[in-house]
Amino acid sequence: MEVQWAVEMFYYSLITTYTIVILLFIYKTRKPPKISTDGGVHKGMDRREKIWMYSLITVAIIGNIIFFSPLIPSMQYNIYLDEEPVKTIVIRMENHSFILPEEPIVIPLGEPVEFKVYSEDLTYGFGVFREDGMLVFQMQVVPGYENRLVWVFTEPGNYTIRSTEYSGPEHPYMYIEDAIVVEEVG
Amino acid sequence: MGPREKLALKYVLAGVFWLGVAGIEGILMRLRILNLLTEIYTPEHYYAMMTVHPFVGIYGWAYMAVMGAFYYLVPVVLKKDLYSEWVANLAWYVMMAGVLITWLSGFLFSYSPLYTLYWPLPVVEYNGVQQIVFGFGSSLIFISVLMFFFNMFATIFLPQRGAGGPGYVAKELLTLAFNLDKLKAKTKGIKEYLPRVNNYPVFVVGVFRGCVDTTLNAIVLLLVSLTIGLYGITEVLGNELSPSLIDPLIYKNVFWWGLDLIADGNVLIFTAATWYFLVPLLTNQPLFGENVVRSVILADLVISLFVWNHHMMSDTPQPLFLLVQGQIFTWGELITMGLTMFAVLMTIWRARPVEYSPALLAIVLSILGYAMGGSAGMIQANIAMNRYFHNTQWVIGIHGHIQLLAGLSLTVFAAIYALAPILTGKEMDRRLSYLHIVLFFVGAVVMGLSQGAAGAAGMLRRTLYFNGEYAGYMSVAAIGAFIMAVGFLIFLYNFVKTYGLKSVVEVLKP
Numbered sequence: 001m002e003v004q005w006a007v008e009m010f011y012y013s014l015i016t017t018y019t020i021v022i023l024l025f026i027y028k029t030r031k032p033p034k035i036s037t038d039g040g041v042h043k044g045m046d047r048r049e050k051i052w053m054y055s056l057i058t059v060a061i062i063g064n065i066i067f068f069s070p071l072i073p074s075m076q077y078n079i080y081l082d083e084e085p086v087k088t089i090v091i092r093m094e095n096h097s098f099i100l101p102e103e104p105i106v107i108p109l110g111e112p113v114e115f116k117v118y119s120e121d122l123t124y125g126f127g128v129f130r131e132d133g134m135l136v137f138q139m140q141v142v143p144g145y146e147n148r149l150v151w152v153f154t155e156p157g158n159y160t161i162r163s164t165e166y167s168g169p170e171h172p173y174m175y176i177e178d179a180i181v182v183e184e185v186g
Numbered sequence: 187m188g189p190r191e192k193l194a195l196k197y198v199l200a201g202v203f204w205l206g207v208a209g210i211e212g213i214l215m216r217l218r219i220l221n222l223l224t225e226i227y228t229p230e231h232y233y234a235m236m237t238v239h240p241f242v243g244i245y246g247w248a249y250m251a252v253m254g255a256f257y258y259l260v261p262v263v264l265k266k267d268l269y270s271e272w273v274a275n276l277a278w279y280v281m282m283a284g285v286l287i288t289w290l291s292g293f294l295f296s297y298s299p300l301y302t303l304y305w306p307l308p309v310v311e312y313n314g315v316q317q318i319v320f321g322f323g324s325s326l327i328f329i330s331v332l333m334f335f336f337n338m339f340a341t342i343f344l345p346q347r348g349a350g351g352p353g354y355v356a357k358e359l360l361t362l363a364f365n366l367d368k369l370k371a372k373t374k375g376i377k378e379y380l381p382r383v384n385n386y387p388v389f390v391v392g393v394f395r396g397c398v399d400t401t402l403n404a405i406v407l408l409l410v411s412l413t414i415g416l417y418g419i420t421e422v423l424g425n426e427l428s429p430s431l432i433d434p435l436i437y438k439n440v441f442w443w444g445l446d447l448i449a450d451g452n453v454l455i456f457t458a459a460t461w462y463f464l465v466p467l468l469t470n471q472p473l474f475g476e477n478v479v480r481s482v483i484l485a486d487l488v489i490s491l492f493v494w495n496h497h498m499m500s501d502t503p504q505p506l507f508l509l510v511q512g513q514i515f516t517w518g519e520l521i522t523m524g525l526t527m528f529a530v531l532m533t534i535w536r537a538r539p540v541e542y543s544p545a546l547l548a549i550v551l552s553i554l555g556y557a558m559g560g561s562a563g564m565i566q567a568n569i570a571m572n573r574y575f576h577n578t579q580w581v582i583g584i585h586g587h588i589q590l591l592a593g594l595s596l597t598v599f600a601a602i603y604a605l606a607p608i609l610t611g612k613e614m615d616r617r618l619s620y621l622h623i624v625l626f627f628v629g630a631v632v633m634g635l636s637q638g639a640a641g642a643a644g645m646l647r648r649t650l651y652f653n654g655e656y657a658g659y660m661s662v663a664a665i666g667a668f669i670m671a672v673g674f675l676i677f678l679y680n681f682v683k684t685y686g687l688k689s690v691v692e693v694l695k696p
Contacts, residue, residue, distance in 0.1 A: 003574050004642040007565055011584075011638075015558045022554045025531065026547075032539040045478050049528060056524040060517040067513070067568040074573035122311075123304040123434055125500075125577060133644040133655060137573045138500060142435050143306075145503035164577045166300050166648040168311045169229045 002134060003072060074137060077112060077150045085114035085150055091161075093141055094120035096170040098161060100179060108185040112152050119143040125164030128180060131157060138164045153182040187693075190258055191609040193274055195693045197254025198602060200282060202678070204246025205595070207289070209671055211239045216633075216664040219650065220657060229650055233300065234292035236648065240301045243590070244448070245327045246285040251598045252456055253277075253334050255605060256393055259463065260341055263387050269340035269347065277333035284326030291320035300648065305437040306429035308414050314421030321415025328408035335401045342386075342394050362386070363398050365484060388476050388483075392459020395487045399451030406444025435503055442494040450519060451490030453589075455483055457556070457597050458526045461549055464604050465530050468546045469537035474529045482525045489518040499572035509569050516567045523560055527553050544619035548600035551627045555592025558631065559585050562638065575641065579656075582647045583637020583663070591630035591670065599623065599677070610685060618680040625673030633666030 045053070070076040086108060092099040107113050117126045119141045126147065127138035136159065141147045153159075158181055163174035187195075217223055218232050261268045268274060291297040297316040299308040309317060343358040344350055361367050362383045371379035383391055413432075420427045458479075466473050473479065495512020498504050530553065534540055542550075562584035566575040575581060599622075607613040640659035641647070682690070 003571070004644075007571065007574075008639065008642045011562060011565060014561055018554055018557045018561075022550060025535075026542065026550060029534055029538050029540045030542065046475055046532075048532070049475055049478060049525070052528050053521065053525060056521045060520050063520075063564065064514060064517060064568075067570045068510075072570040075570045122307050123438075127646070129644055135574060135578065135644040138576060139573070140498075140501045140576075142438070142501060142503055144433065145435060147502050149502055162646070162649075164646055165304070166233075166302070167304075167307060169233045169298055171233075171648065172229065172650040172652070 003074075004134065073152070073154075077152055081112055081150060081152075083112050086111045088114040088116060091115065091117045091126065092120060093117065093124045093126070093163070096122075096163075096167060096174055098163075098174070098176055098179070100176070105180045107153055107180060107182045109153055109156050109182055111185070112150050115139075115149050115151065117141045117147045118145075119147075122167045123165055124167050124174070125162075127162050127164035129160045129162055130155070131160070135164075140165055156182050156184055158182075187610065189271060190261065190268065192693055193268075193271060193278075194254045194258035194605070195609060196278060197250045197257065199690060199693060200278065201247050201249075201251030201254065201598070202681070204242050204250065204285060205674070206678070208239060208243035208247055209674055211235050211242065213664075213667050213671060215239070216660070216667045219660045220664060221652065221654065230296050230298065232650060233298035233648075234296045237298045237300050238289045238292035241288045241324065241327065242285060245281065245331075248590075248594055248598060249331065250278075250281060251602070252460075253281075255460070255598075255601045256338065257334075258605070258609070260338060260390060260393055263389055263463075264342065266341060267347075269337050269344065273333055273337050277330045277337070280326050280333065281330035284323050284328075284330055287323030288320060288327060289323075291316065291323055295319050303410060303414070303441065305432050305434045305441075309417040309421075309427075310429050314418040317414050317418025318422065321411045321413075321418055324411040325408055325415065328404040328411060331400060331404040332408070335397050335404070338393060338397050342390060359394065359398070362391075363395050363484075363487065383480060384477065388473060388479055389459050389463035391480055392455055392462060392483050395483050396452040396455035396459060398487060399447040399455065399490050403444050403447040403452070406440060406447075410441060410444075435501070438498065438501070439494070439504075442497040446494040446497060447490055450493045450516075451487065453594055454490070454519065454523060454526075455486050457552075457594060458483060458486070460597050460601055461526070461530045461553075464545060464549060464600055465533050468543060468549075468604060469534055469540060471533050471537035474532035474536065478525065479529050482522050482529075485518070486522045486526075489515055489522060493519070496567035499567070499569050500576040513568045517564065520560070520564055523556065527557065543603070544614075544616060544623055545600045545604035547620065548596045548603060548623045551623065552593050552596035552600065555588055555596060555627065555630065559587075559589030559593055559634070563589070577646055577648070578641030579637040579645045579647050579659075580641030583634045583641060585638075587637065588630055588634035592627050592634070595630075596623065596627060599626070606685075610689075612684055614680045614684045618676055618683075622673045622677040622680065625676065626670050629666045629668070629670030629673060631666070632669060633663045636660070636662035636666060 068075065070080040089105055090101060115126065117139070121143060123143060124141040125138055126141050128136045130136060137149065137151055139147055139149045158178040160175055160177045161179040163171060167174070214223070214227070215232065215235060218227050257268060257274050295316045297312055297320045299312065339355050339359055343355045365381045365383060368379055368381040417427050462473055462479060492515040493512055495504070495508050496516045498512070499509055530549070534546070534550070540546065562580065565571055566581055566585060603614065603619060636659045640656045643656065643659070645656040645659065
């Protein structure tokens with residue numbers, strides 16, 4: 001399953017839960033309590049508040065563990081991968097255009113490849129998209145710096161590259177369809 | 187109606203006007219994304235509008251409405267006079283002029299580097315006049331913001347007029363904002379020390395701690411605006427400054443540090459302060475866990491100083507330790523905002539049975555809006571997920587707009603519904619008020635969720651597509667925007683019906 005779809009399913013479940021809780025809250029708080037609740041002002045932290053705070057801290061810790069883990073491909077390829085990239089693709093961006101290598105960009109399926117993208121003038125973005133429009137990965141392209149990223153393509157096919165950062169009204173025209181071909185090797 | 191009430195209403199009315207402008211812009215942009223109006227609405231116009239849209243929406247609408255409320259409430263809560271009504275009135279004109287000129291820089295001069303202003307785009311792709319107009323307009327905005335903070339800090343910290351100078355106020359501010367007196371007591375081994383901040387109502391604590399963030403933000407963005415203006419002047423004079431004088435990555439760090447003090451600092455702190463003020467007022471119940479809440483506001487302030495890196499997760503030249511730090515600190519906001527919501531909801535819970543006035547309903551829905559928008563933010567604000575979501579419609583739809591419209595705007599509307607009867611002695615029609623709140627919330631969520639779905643499918647923000655890509659998602663987003671617009675029009679009708687156009691004109695008279 002794509003990362004984006006997994007995130008969407010999780011997110012929709014989450015906000016459905018929020019909505020149900022808030023609607024129930026409104027319903028319940030319109031009615032008088034069955035037993036009288038504690039009044040007054042708590043000086044320290046209330047027990048329920050403590051439980052809630054520790055729950056939030058637990059969620060934050062679990063969230064960070066998941067997001068720093070190699071479970072997510074972008075982390076796996078750029079932090080945990082031991083293999084050296086089998087290929088380096090160097091792309092330059094200038095005057096709202098991509099300057100691609102002279103040779104067509106053909107990438108072996110399932111192998112790590114390195115992208116080095118340089119800007120000669122403005123801040124751009126470098127994004128690779130599947131034929132159905134789904135974003136595979138992206139990075140910012142800051143002028144004057146080497147912008148580097150490693151990726152492993154898991155599906156063969158043709159990929160579009162597009163600038164993912166606004167760089168003036170010419171920005172929406174900054175894309176090249178089928179700029180990358182991913183092929184099975186052997 | 188006294189001058190204090192008039193001042194507050196003047197700000198609120200201006201805010202509502204700019205919200206209307208931002209709404210019209212939003213709808214026009216939604217139509218343009220659907221490739222409608224292409225004959226009269228070029229990409230240059232589209233991006234110029236997109237550049238000024240956040241200035242109009244944030245500073246014109248949200249800031250002016252919040253300023254109006256705080257100019258009124260802070261002196262009332264502290265039982266003091268506002269330090270300077272004259273400065274507050276002047277700041278209104280400065281802000282109005284600033285937002286108008288910034289808007290004109292887009293509308294008349296097609297200046298379109300977007301609010302991100304990534305260096306060197308604002309100075310290399312546009313001519314000197316465009317830069318001067320934008321730089322002048324946005325400088326006025328931040329000067330007005332600084333005037334607001336001068337007034338707030340002086341009102342809060344000076345026992346009476348002339349009791350101390352800027353040095354005294356700054357010392358008090360730093361001491362109380364960061365609990366420095368408690369730290370000092372600890373170093374001296376005093377165990378049972380009650381920090382002086384506890385002498386202030388929690389609403390006021392939220393106001394001055396939020397003001398710290400916003401002052402720093404205004405200083406950074408004022409410097410950016412002045413820099414752009416300066417580049418424009420040198421170009422017009424034929425003695426251009428080189429853009430290479432400024433490093434794009436260092437600039438981006440400074441810019442995001444400053445800008446994010448709004449998004450992750452003052453918005454959250456001011457929202458919390460407003461909830462903390464309104465909910466006890468509306469439910470006649472003391473705020474739940476008041477002392478805990480003070481600490482939460484302090485935590486929010488400290489965290490907000492260290493979260494800017496979540497805007498730079500896709501910048502691979504950025505040092506990894508900064509990205510890791512940015513990610514971890516951002517999760518701190520889950521804890522502080524979670525505790526804020528808990529305190530507010532517990533206050534309502536303990537007030538059962540509760541009659542949901544329009545203001546209270548707006549607050550509860552704004553909590554839901556913040557929960558929805560905030561959760562989307564947590565998902566994208568980390569190194570791993572940024573590769574898939576950065577600069578997509580997910581960021582601006584589910585996170586940005588749900589948070590700003592269903593969260594922040596409903597909080598401001600709650601303040602308007604709660605305070606307008608106190609200021610004017612008249613309450614707006616309740617049925618129309620409920621209708622406005624529900625339509626505005628539903629419209630914002632429909633728009634945000636469909637944008638988010640488009641983002642997950644790969645649609646970028648700030649990008650026009652010319653071949654009908656993602657049109658289905660954007661059609662639903664447009665429907666959401668129209669629902670919201672209907673809600674806003676109902677609010678306007680209700681407002682004018684209750685108070686009359688004559689009163690509106692009266693308030694706006696100098």
